[in-house]
Amino acid sequence: xxxxxxxxxxxxxxxxxxxxxxxxxxxxxxxxxxxxxxxxxxxxxxxxxxxxxxxxxxxxxxxxxxxxxxxxxxxxxxxxxxxxxxxxxxxxxxxxxxxxxxxxxxxxxxxxxxxxxxxxxxxxxxxxxxxxxxxxxxxxxxxxxxxxxxxxxxxxxxxxxxxxxxxxxxxxxxxxxx
Amino acid sequence: xxxxxxxxxxxxxxxxxxxxxxxxxxxxxxxxxxxxxxxxxxxxxxxxxxxxxxxxxxxxxxxxxxxxxxxxxxxxxxxxxxxxxxxxxxxxxxxxxxxxxxxxxxxxxxxxxxxxxxxxxxxxxxxxxxxxxxxxxxxxxxxxxxxxxxxxxxxxxxxxxxxxxxxxxxxxxxxxxxxxxxxxxxxxxxxxxxxxxxxxxxxxxxxxxxxxxxxxxxxxxxxxxxxxxxxxxxxxxxxxxxxxxxxxxxxxxxxxxxxxxxxxxxxxxxxxxxxxxxxxxxxxxxxxxxxxxxxxxxxxxxxxxxxxxxxxxxxxxxxxxxxxxxxxxxxxxxxxxxxxxxxxxxxxxxxxxxxxxxxxxxxxxxxxxxxxxxxxxxxxxxxxxxxxxxxxxxxxxxxxxxxxxxxxxxxxxxxxxxxxxxxxxxxxxxxxxxxxxxxxxxxxxxxxxxxxxxxxxxxxxxxxxxxxxxxxxxxxxxxxxxxxxxxxxxxxxxxxxxxxxxxxxxxxxxxxxxxxxx
Numbered sequence: 001x002x003x004x005x006x007x008x009x010x011x012x013x014x015x016x017x018x019x020x021x022x023x024x025x026x027x028x029x030x031x032x033x034x035x036x037x038x039x040x041x042x043x044x045x046x047x048x049x050x051x052x053x054x055x056x057x058x059x060x061x062x063x064x065x066x067x068x069x070x071x072x073x074x075x076x077x078x079x080x081x082x083x084x085x086x087x088x089x090x091x092x093x094x095x096x097x098x099x100x101x102x103x104x105x106x107x108x109x110x111x112x113x114x115x116x117x118x119x120x121x122x123x124x125x126x127x128x129x130x131x132x133x134x135x136x137x138x139x140x141x142x143x144x145x146x147x148x149x150x151x152x153x154x155x156x157x158x159x160x161x162x163x164x165x166x167x168x169x170x171x172x173x174x175x176x177x178x
Numbered sequence: 179x180x181x182x183x184x185x186x187x188x189x190x191x192x193x194x195x196x197x198x199x200x201x202x203x204x205x206x207x208x209x210x211x212x213x214x215x216x217x218x219x220x221x222x223x224x225x226x227x228x229x230x231x232x233x234x235x236x237x238x239x240x241x242x243x244x245x246x247x248x249x250x251x252x253x254x255x256x257x258x259x260x261x262x263x264x265x266x267x268x269x270x271x272x273x274x275x276x277x278x279x280x281x282x283x284x285x286x287x288x289x290x291x292x293x294x295x296x297x298x299x300x301x302x303x304x305x306x307x308x309x310x311x312x313x314x315x316x317x318x319x320x321x322x323x324x325x326x327x328x329x330x331x332x333x334x335x336x337x338x339x340x341x342x343x344x345x346x347x348x349x350x351x352x353x354x355x356x357x358x359x360x361x362x363x364x365x366x367x368x369x370x371x372x373x374x375x376x377x378x379x380x381x382x383x384x385x386x387x388x389x390x391x392x393x394x395x396x397x398x399x400x401x402x403x404x405x406x407x408x409x410x411x412x413x414x415x416x417x418x419x420x421x422x423x424x425x426x427x428x429x430x431x432x433x434x435x436x437x438x439x440x441x442x443x444x445x446x447x448x449x450x451x452x453x454x455x456x457x458x459x460x461x462x463x464x465x466x467x468x469x470x471x472x473x474x475x476x477x478x479x480x481x482x483x484x485x486x487x488x489x490x491x492x493x494x495x496x497x498x499x500x501x502x503x504x505x506x507x508x509x510x511x512x513x514x515x516x517x518x519x520x521x522x523x524x525x526x527x528x529x530x531x532x533x534x535x536x537x538x539x540x541x542x543x544x545x546x547x548x549x550x551x552x553x554x555x556x557x558x559x560x561x562x563x564x565x566x567x568x569x570x571x572x573x574x575x576x577x578x579x580x581x582x583x584x585x586x587x588x589x590x591x592x593x594x595x596x597x598x599x600x601x602x603x604x605x606x607x608x609x610x611x612x613x614x615x616x617x618x619x620x621x622x623x624x625x626x627x628x629x630x631x632x633x634x635x636x637x638x639x640x641x642x643x644x645x646x647x648x649x650x651x652x653x654x655x656x657x658x659x660x661x662x663x664x665x666x667x668x669x670x671x672x673x674x675x676x677x678x679x680x681x682x683x684x685x686x687x688x689x690x691x692x693x694x695x696x
Contacts, residue, residue: 020212021205028203033193046200050208057212062423062446118182118189137183138190169182 017065037134038080040123048079073149077131084127121168132160276442277478281495284528288315288328293525308511310504315527338371349390351397351410362387362399392452421448428462435482458482459503479508490532568659577663580652583670594663
């Protein structure tokens with residue numbers, strides 16, 4: 001199956017599971033970026049994605065095509081969380097100093113500051129909450145899909161996201177008032 | 179003020195504008211790495227989490243070959259790889275319903291934490307295989323590049339494996355050791371070391387193998403494409419069984435057995451375990467999404483007589499990483515993890531008892547048992563009564579309890595396998611400082627509290643862990659009752675609950691509006 005075929009599969013046009021190598025080629029970029037948002041480190045993110053894909057390889061063709069992304073998301077998230085657990089308390093929160101300014105809306109200055117703060121504060125979230133908001137707000141997954149990726153009920157996924165946003169908002173307001 | 183969620187989305191989205199500082203993954207290299215990792219787990223072990231029971235080991239002492247054994251690694255692919263959309267059930271086909279998910283009763287033969295090492299980011303690695311022969315159990319001790327022989331639970335002997343030998347399965351046959359990784363290699367023992375000798379020429383020329391089987395008096399090597407070769411023995415080879423993955427289980431047809439096997443979860447694979455003159459064994463495994471336990475992989479061993487009858491069944495513990503049959507008995511290799519205290523991870527070998535014949539094989543207890551916990555007829559649950567415990571565990575995890583106390587104002591998840599507990603409460607308590615929680619790990623001292631009066635938030639748990647206090651009505655831990663699971667003791671009184679971890683000497687208490695941790 002070619003990369004085009006992966007795209008057809010991803011859009012629902014093709015029902016069969018794409019070949020492993022085609023999937024890796026086509027999806028690795030977004031998977032690594034997703035993982036990077038969770039583990040906050042490019043190298044660890046790529047390692048986590050590799051670990052996840054390697055672990056899925058033996059079952060690749062028995063994973064239902066319609067659930068492939070969910071399986072991959074779940075495995076990548078698990079790989080990320082395991083790496084974070086391995087770090088224990090030693091995890092520094094990398095400051096994305098090279099992040100360029102994103103396109104902004106009504107109030108560019110405030111929006112930029114807020115986005116910058118959001119990025120920084122995201123690194124302070126507990127890993128599962130961080131994974132939840134990354135999947136929800138970066139990958140634009142539904143709560144059901146976030147739940148599948150986190151291997152938890154949908155209500156739990158909603159709770160993770162709700163509480164993460166509440167915590168981020170509170171921290172942002174505290175920083176702003178200070 | 180701009181919308182916070184939009185800003186947050188923008189903040190995360192900035193990563194798309196950054197070039198990755200790393201070269202992209204090469205898909206073919208990654209595929210090759212995956213193949214190598216799963217073909218040679220001795221050197222490339224996967225992490226312990228969610229190990230699929232994707233392999234088996236079998237020992238059939240076949241009359242004359244006392245001490246003969248064989249073991250599979252856990253990397254054998256299910257057969258076949260792709261599920262069939264449907265299956266036709268013939269009138270003569272034996273219909274085997276889903277087995278109980280409660281692990282079979284067992285006796286622990288080996289319990290040795292030294293078999294796990296923690297070299298990679300706190301992740302334990304696990305033995306690649308084991309065998310039972312006579313009254314000894316031999317386990318691959320990859321930590322020391324040796325095979326360790328246990329008797330009575332103690333190491334009584336060992337043999338050193340050359341460090342350049344990668345293998346996932348091994349067999350001893352007529353004083354020759356056969357180790358299978360990418361290729362089949364043969365060794366004889368000299369002193370406490372293995373010295374390589376030559377396997378049969380046709381085996382060497384046949385290329386890569388991924389499994390060994392004992393079939394009667396024959397030792398058989400099987401290639402990934404399913405082609406089989408006689409390694410040693412009088413022959414002839416039995417025909418390869420025809421195994422099919424269906425939408426609700428498997429079918430088995432081997433000339434003697436013609437069976438449709440249904441499983442309660444999503445069928446994942448089925449592999450032959452071996453045969454002797456009277457019986458043939460197969461391992462099927464599935465995965466099931468539990469509401470409270472997440473995705474769980476579980477294996478089931480089916481023993482058929484050569485006249486096609488199902489004569490015994492076994493339900494593997496989800497922590498099983500290998501299975502072996504010796505003298506008609508089923509043995510399992512397990513990795514028992516303690517997330518809160520990784521140093522307590524251990525490796526065990528169990529001898530399993532067959533499932534009771536009245537184990538209600540048509541019941542699919544997992545969800546029923548979870549429903550039972552929120553008030554559905556408990557008769558629907560096949561979880562055996564635990565008379566010494568005040569409440570029942572989850573059917574899919576005998577060490578995991580969801581409970582309520584203090585007239586429903588406190589809810590806890592108590593996981594005896596991980597020795598971790600998390601409680602949520604509607605009491606208006608002083609929040610516990612989140613900094614007490616080791617980020618990303620379970621911490622039995624951490625009490626995560628609901629901030630919503632009178633209602634329960636989902637997703638309560640220990641600091642990024644998977645413990646959950648879900649909505650619903652879990653069973654009430656009676657006042658003055660003590661629940662003991664793993665190293666945890668949970669005690670309920672009229673207005674609170676105490677969780678104590680005996681192993682770590684720590685715990686927490688919620689009493690009225692007070693919370694305290696030790």
